[in-house]
Amino acid sequence: MQAAAPRDQTAPITSGDPVVISQRQDHEYAGRMRRTLVVVPAFNEEAAIGGVLQEIRSALPHCDVVVVDDGSTDTTSQVAAEHATVARLPFNLGVGGAMRTGFKYAALHGYDAVVQIDADGQHDPRQAAALLAQLDVTDVVIGSRFGPDSDYLVPRHRKAAMRLLATVVSRVAMTPLTDATSGFRAHSRRAIHVFAQHYPCEYLGDTVESLAIARKSGLSVSEVSVTMRARVTGRASQGSVSSTRYVARVLLTTALGVVRRWPVTGQLPS
Numbered sequence: 114m115q116a117a118a119p120r121d122q123t124a125p126i127t128s129g130d131p132v133v134i135s136q137r138q139d140h141e142y143a144g145r146m147r148r149t150l151v152v153v154p155a156f157n158e159e160a161a162i163g164g165v166l167q168e169i170r171s172a173l174p175h176c177d178v179v180v181v182d183d184g185s186t187d188t189t190s191q192v193a194a195e196h197a198t199v200a201r202l203p204f205n206l207g208v209g210g211a212m213r214t215g216f217k218y219a220a221l222h223g224y225d226a227v228v229q230i231d232a233d234g235q236h237d238p239r240q241a242a243a244l245l246a247q248l249d250v251t252d253v254v255i256g257s258r259f260g261p262d263s264d265y266l267v268p269r270h271r272k273a274a275m276r277l278l279a280t281v282v283s284r285v286a287m288t289p290l291t292d293a294t295s296g297f298r299a300h301s302r303r304a305i306h307v308f309a310q311h312y313p314c315e316y317l318g319d320t321v322e323s324l325a326i327a328r329k330s331g332l333s334v335s336e337v338s339v340t341m342r343a344r345v346t347g348r349a350s351q352g353s354v355s356s357t358r359y360v361a362r363v364l365l366t367t368a369l370g371v372v373r374r375w376p377v378t379g380q381l382p383s
């Protein structure tokens with residue numbers, strides 16, 4: 114068999130990235146300098162989770178991986194347990210509840226960084242290295258699906274809602290953001306400390322409202338371009354009617370999130 118040409122070991126991840134380093138360097142960087150935990154929220158993902166975890170293992174060999182099974186009714190936990198540590202929630206909390214469990218696990222075990230990779234196969238684990246590298250600059254790094262080379266296609270109504278949310282959140286976070294709803298993110302130790310205590314459970318709260326919490330807690334936020342893949346199986350979690358309701362709701366909670374206090378116990382790590 115011909116030796117695999119390690120094209121994606123050396124190629125820049127995407128040409129629009131602020132940080133363009135080879136993936137190999139990124140992994141060594143992330144592995145040696147930071148103890149990193151990959152948190153994979155999963156809800157009824159038995160068909161996709163095995164392949165996703167294998168990809169994570171090969172792309173991020175120095176990272177630990179925890180799957181938070183969000184009350185699945187299928188064999189997600191059993192499949193995941195063959196590849197990773199599994200935290201099983203007794204009932205369904207939503208992506209934010211699963212992620213908060215992951216942040217709590219990371220805080221308890223002293224991890225320096227958390228990267229969220231979804232269980233549906235849409236996030237390419239090879240691109241996580243660019244997010245982790247950018248943690249040198251900010252506490253929260255969002256993988257934006259709307260970077261310069263983006264070919265991410267979404268229905269028009271959904272794109273309009275995503276634009277609106279990005280505009281609002283750019284003001285809230287006081288930094289220009291193109292994608293406030295991406296769940297492909299990396300978090301610093303400081304962000305782990307805050308999000309282990311405050312991380313919204315509701316749809317869109319985990320992505321949008323969390324950035325109001327970040328701002329109020331003194332966390333900095335930035336973006337790195339990523340590409341988004343089609344989900345391995347299943348379909349989008351929300352239809353257009355319920356999405357509209359959730360957009361209205363999250364605009365309200367984000368506004369409230371900016372005016373209320375988010376007290377955290379314990380010193381924010383430096």
Ligand SMILES: Nc1nc2c(ncn2[C@@H]2O[C@H](COP(=O)(O)OP(=O)(O)OP(=O)(O)O)[C@@H](O)[C@H]2O)c(=O)[nH]1
Binds near residue numbers: 183205206207344351
């Ligand atoms: N839909 C859904 N996903 C959950 C839940 N809890 C955890 N997840 C996981 O969270 C990740 C993101 O969920 P998705 O439904 O794909 O949400 P999304 O990627 O924002 O939206 P889509 O464009 O619909 O894929 C997946 O890995 C899910 O398995 C839940 O209660 N509902």
Ligand SMILES: [Mg+2]
Binds near residue numbers: 231233235344
């Ligand atoms: Mg998805």
